[in-house]
Amino acid sequence: MTDLTRRARLALWVQREVGRVLSVFWIPASAFALRYVMGYRIKNVARLRKRFRALMAESDEPVLICANHLTMVDSMLVAWALGGTWWYFFHYRRMPWNLPEYRNFTSLWFGRAAMWITKCIPIRRGGRREHVSAVLKRIKYLLSRGETALVFAEGGRSRTGRVQLDSIAYGMGRITSSVRNCRALVVYLRGDRQRTWSTVPAMGDSFYVDFEVLRPHSERTGMRRSREFAQQIAQRLVGMEEKYFARRK
């Protein structure tokens, strides 16, 4: 069952397939930019990817990646850190769909084109509820079809540099509570030199990345259930952040 029209489903299919064909260009180009232009490095990357790939091989159940958010390239970093480059050619459905802020990327035509090719569905955060709902419906549909999506647990970049429980994105609870068997892959990402939020991380930065799988649960129904799901995901992220800072001491 889906709330999407046939036209909307077809549009997503076309977007996915065009992106998949072009992925031989854009995935390596993105990885090259992160690794060799920006000089970023993921700590313990081999072990991290082994864990992630094993997890993905375990089950076909839908996965919603819920990450913290400090810079505008976090979604690229998370995808690169977890899957690498070549692995996505053979597991393209595991390349996460993203929900970038509409205003950040759509002022120029090539920005819009790049977003479309790279599995992005722009969203106006804080926009009209009908628009936000329509975007969430598309993500729910994609997850139910075995695709993977990434949302930021706080909606926008954290203004304090730490996970902000007072601005958690209800949408991630709404998605995980309404997509059957949906797992939340809670991801904590942070560069060593990342003190607070910024546009991009410092060049040459090294990133700590960790993830945990969560199956939120609630005895409640409706919006309260979704809110509890979102709170559980955010609380897990806070715990992971505390673990990160405890290790740094």
Add this chain to the structure above:
Amino acid sequence: MARDETFGKVMEIIGRYAKNKDAIEGATEDTNILEDLKVNSARLVDVILDFEDEFDIEVDDEDADAVNTVGDAVTLIEAKLA
């Protein structure tokens, strides 16, 4: 319950979450909850859940998606109470 009374209770609830306290005073049914009253979008769900408690109604996500202005909220509540 009269529409004015519902409006007053709705404003009382929204007022707890609004960052633009000045706009609360002159709010009308056309006032946008997120843009004019500067309620954080992450808090909108709390506003709706407070409506549920205050008016003893149940609101689902589809209903909540239609709430953009104070008037939308009042209309939704009145429909649920009818």
